[in-house]
Amino acid sequence: xxxxxxxxxxxxxxxxxxxxxxxxxxxxxxxxxxxxxxxxxxxxxxxxxxxxxxxxxxxxxxxxxxxxxxxxxxxxxxxxxxxxxxxxxxxxxxxxxxxxxxxxxxxxxxxxxxxxxxxxxxxxxxxxxxxxxxxxxxxxxxxxxxxxxxxxxxxxxxxxxxxxxxxxxxxxxxxxxxxxxxxxxxxxxxxxxxxxxxxxxxxxxxxxxxxxxxxxxxxxxxxxxxxxxxxxxxxxxxxxxxxxxxxxxxxxxxxxxxxxxxx
Amino acid sequence: xxxxxxxxxxxxxxxxxxxxxxxxxxxxxxxxxxxxxxxxxxxxxxxxxxxxxxxxxxxxxxxxxxxxxxxxxxxxxxxxxxxxxxxxxxxxxxxxxxxxxxxxxxxxxxxxxxxxxxxxxxxxxxxxxxxxxxxxxxxxxxxxxxxxxxxxxxxxxxxxxxxxxxxxxxxxxxxxxxxxxxxxxxxxxxxxxxxxxxxxxxxxxxxxxxxxxxxxxxxxxxxxxxxxxxxxxxxxxxxxxxxxxxxxxxxxxxxxxxxxxxxxxxxxxxxxxxxxxxxxxxxxxxxxxxxxxxxxxxxxxxxxxxxxxxxxxxxxxxxxxxxxxxxxxxxxxxxxx
Numbered sequence: 001x002x003x004x005x006x007x008x009x010x011x012x013x014x015x016x017x018x019x020x021x022x023x024x025x026x027x028x029x030x031x032x033x034x035x036x037x038x039x040x041x042x043x044x045x046x047x048x049x050x051x052x053x054x055x056x057x058x059x060x061x062x063x064x065x066x067x068x069x070x071x072x073x074x075x076x077x078x079x080x081x082x083x084x085x086x087x088x089x090x091x092x093x094x095x096x097x098x099x100x101x102x103x104x105x106x107x108x109x110x111x112x113x114x115x116x117x118x119x120x121x122x123x124x125x126x127x128x129x130x131x132x133x134x135x136x137x138x139x140x141x142x143x144x145x146x147x148x149x150x151x152x153x154x155x156x157x158x159x160x161x162x163x164x165x166x167x168x169x170x171x172x173x174x175x176x177x178x179x180x181x182x183x184x185x186x187x188x189x190x191x192x193x194x195x196x197x198x199x200x201x202x203x204x205x206x207x208x209x210x211x212x213x214x215x216x217x218x219x220x221x222x223x224x225x226x227x228x229x230x231x232x233x234x235x236x237x238x239x240x241x242x243x244x245x246x247x248x249x250x251x252x253x254x255x256x257x258x259x260x261x262x263x
Numbered sequence: 264x265x266x267x268x269x270x271x272x273x274x275x276x277x278x279x280x281x282x283x284x285x286x287x288x289x290x291x292x293x294x295x296x297x298x299x300x301x302x303x304x305x306x307x308x309x310x311x312x313x314x315x316x317x318x319x320x321x322x323x324x325x326x327x328x329x330x331x332x333x334x335x336x337x338x339x340x341x342x343x344x345x346x347x348x349x350x351x352x353x354x355x356x357x358x359x360x361x362x363x364x365x366x367x368x369x370x371x372x373x374x375x376x377x378x379x380x381x382x383x384x385x386x387x388x389x390x391x392x393x394x395x396x397x398x399x400x401x402x403x404x405x406x407x408x409x410x411x412x413x414x415x416x417x418x419x420x421x422x423x424x425x426x427x428x429x430x431x432x433x434x435x436x437x438x439x440x441x442x443x444x445x446x447x448x449x450x451x452x453x454x455x456x457x458x459x460x461x462x463x464x465x466x467x468x469x470x471x472x473x474x475x476x477x478x479x480x481x482x483x484x485x486x487x488x489x490x491x492x493x494x495x496x497x498x499x500x501x502x503x504x505x506x507x508x509x510x511x512x513x514x515x516x517x518x519x520x521x522x523x524x525x526x527x528x529x530x531x532x533x534x535x536x537x538x539x540x541x542x543x544x545x546x547x548x549x550x551x552x553x554x555x556x557x558x559x560x561x562x563x564x565x566x567x568x569x570x571x572x573x574x575x576x577x578x579x580x581x582x583x584x585x586x587x588x589x590x591x592x593x594x595x596x597x598x599x600x
Contacts, residue, residue, distance in 0.1 A: 003388075010385050018373040021414070098369050100334045102386055103358040256336045256350065259274055260329055 007104060012115040019117075029118075037121045041128065055196040060136040061224055062193070067129025068223075069192045069216025072156035074122030080161045081116035083168040088178035091171040094261025107165065107251055140226030148233050149223050155240040156215040160188070162243035163210065165251050172254030184210060191216030211239050264470055265308040265331070265438065269340035271494075272301045272326050300326040302494035303340075308487075310437075311468035313460070315485030315502075317475065317588070323494040324474045325364075328442050331472070332362050345437060358387065361431030365443035368427055370415040376426050377411045380433060387434035394433075401429040404459040421452035428456055432463055439463070439471045445480055457483055478588065490591060498591060505587060512587070513561060515552040517568060517577040525550075525572040534567060535559060548575075 019026050044066065048059050057065070090096050090110070099106040167184050170177040191212040195203045206213040214236045222232035276298050279289040301323040308314045318324050329335040331342050333349030333356060342349060347356040362369075370379045384394050402408050405425040410418055418426060428444060441460070445453045461484065463469050475481065481488060481502065488505065490498040498505065519525050527543050530550070534541065540558045544551040554564060561579055568574065 007385060010382055014371055014374065014378065014382060017378070018371070021373050095367070097329070097334050097364065097367065100353070101332055101357050101360070101362045101369075103354050104386060105354070258335070260334055262325070 011112040060133040064133040065220040068220040070126030075157040076160035077119035082114040083164040087168040158240040162247040165247035169251040169254040264310040313471040315481040315488040318491040361436035365446040511557040520573040523573040
C-alpha cells in the first residue's frame with residue numbers, strides 16, 4: 001500500500017511537471033479554465049431561476065442534487081482520466097506494451113499516470129452549489145447522515161471509474177473504444193436531476209442498467225429526506241463493488257486478448 | 264533459463280477492400296481472416312548467452328519477443344523464463360527482465376532524461392547505493408552525461424537509443440530483450456551500444472536475446488543464432504557452424520575480353536559440379552559464379568576459367584555471413600539442419 005502510494009505520487013508528479021514544462025500552454029489552460037467555470041456556475045443559476053419547482057423539489061433542493069452529483073464525477077475525472085486514452089489510442093497504437101513490461105499493476109499504472117487538474121472545476125462547482133443550496137434545502141442533518149454522506153462519495157466515484165474501466169477494456173478486443181466510453185459516460189447527465197422527472201424506462205435504466213443515478217440523485221435524496229438509507233446509500237456501496245469487480249474481470253481478460261501493434 | 268516450446272500466435276484480421284466504401288462494407292459485413300504471425304517456434308537459451316534472433320521482416324521476430332516478455336499471450340505453446348510463465352507471473356517476472364523495442368521509447372518524452380531514471384529507480388525498487396553505481400557504469404559505457412539534463416524529445420536518435428538501453432539495464436535484469444537496438448544508428452553509436460551489451464553480459468552473466476538486421480551485431484555479439492522465417496524455425500546453432508556449412512561457398516567474379524566471347528554453357532562444360540553447386544549470373548562480359556569450394560578447389564576453378572576464356576579482370580571472394588544469411592532466407596524451411 002505504501003509502495004503504491006509512493007509510485008502514485010511519483011507518476012502523478014511527473015504528469016504535473018510535464019504540464020509545467022510547457023508554460024504558455026499551462027497558463028492559458030489555467031486561465032481559460034477559470035473563465036469556463038465562472039460561466040458554468042452563472043449558467044446553472046440562470047437555468048434554475050426559471051424553474052422554481054420540479055417534481056416537488058424546490059430550486060435549492062435541485063441545486064443541491066446537481067451540486068452533489070458533480071463531486072463523485074470530479075473525483076473520477078481527477079484521478080482516472082487516462083482510461084479515456086486507453087480507449088482512444090493507447091491500445092490501438094500498441095503503446096500499452098510499456099505498461100505490461102513494468103512491475104506494477106497495469107491498471108494502476110495507467111490510472112496513476114495522469115492527474116487531471118481540470119477536474120478541480122467540477123469539484124469547485126459542486127462544493128459551491130452545495131454550500132449555496134444546503135442552508136435552504138431542508139437537509140435532514142445528523143452526525144450519522146453527514147458521515148454516511150461523505151463516506152459514500154468514493155463509492156459513487158468508483159461507479160464512474162468502473163464503467164470507464166469496462167468500456168476502455170473493450171479496446172483490447174476491438175482496438176478502439178473511445179466512443180463507447182463516451183456514450184456510456186454521457187449517461188451521467190441523468191444523475192444530476194431527480195429520477196422522478198424521467199419516464200419509467202429511463203428511470204429503470206439509470207438506476208439498474210447504467211446506474212449513474214446512484215452517483216448523484218439517490219445519495220443526495222438521502223440527505224434531503226433521511227429516508228431509505230439501505231437503498232440510497234447502501235445501494236451505492238453494493239453497486240460500486242459489483243461494478244468494480246466486474247470491471248476488473250473484463251480488464252484482466254482484455255489483457256490476455258491484447259494484440260499490441262507492429263514494431 | 265529461457266524455454267520456448269512450440270510457440271504459436273494467431274491474429275484475427277478484418278479484410279477490407281480499399282477506400283472509404285470498402286471500410287463501410289467491412290463495418291457491416293466484416294470478412295475475418297486468421298493471420299498466423301508465429302506458427303511453431305521452439306528454442307532455449309542457457310544463462311549468460313547472447314542469442315541473435317534473426318529473420319527477414321515479417322518473420323515473426325517481434326511477435327515472439329512480445330510473447331517472451333509477457334506482452335502477448337501465445338495462442339498455443341509455452342514459454343518459461345527463469346521458471347516464470349510471463350503471462351501468469353507478470354509482476355514478478357518483469358522485475359527480472361529489461362526490454363527495449365528500438366522503434367518505441369519508454370522514456371518520459373517531455374521531461375529531462377534523468378527524471379526517467381529516477382522514476383524507474385522507484386518502480387523497480389533499486390537501492391540508492393546500487394543506483395548510483397549503476398548510473399556511473401551506464402554513463403561510462405553509453406556516455407549519457409552530455410544529454411542527461413535535456414528533455415527526451417530533444418535527443419537525437421542515437422542519444423535516445425542509448426538512453427533507452429540504459430533504462431532497460433538500470434535494475435540489473437537477468438534477461439535483456441533487445442528488439443533492433445541498433446536500427447538506424449551510425450557506427451560510433453552502434454559500437455557504444457555493443458560495448459554496453461558485452462560488458463553487462465560478461466560482468467553479470469546477463470542473458471541477452473537480440474534481434475537485428477545488422478550482420479556485424481551478430482558477428483560481434485552473438486554466441487548463437489536462431490533464425491526464423493514465416494513463423495517457423497529455420498536454423499539454430501552457432502555462427503561458426505553456419506559458416507562451416509554454408510561458408511564453403513566462394514564467389515568468382517570475372518570480366519571477359521570482348522574478343523573472346525563466352526556463354527554460360529561453355530563455362531559450365533567440363534566442370535565436375537552438380538547443378539546445385541554452381542550458379543552463374545552473366546551480364547554481357549561480366550560473370551558472377553558461385554560455387555562450392557568443397558567440391559572443386561579454388562585453384563582448379565581459376566585454371567578452368569583461364570582455360571576457357573581470356574579474362575580482363577578476375578577476383579575470388581569468400582561468401583560473407585550476409586550472403587549466407589541471404590541464402591538461408593531464400594531457401595526458407597529447407598535448410599533446417
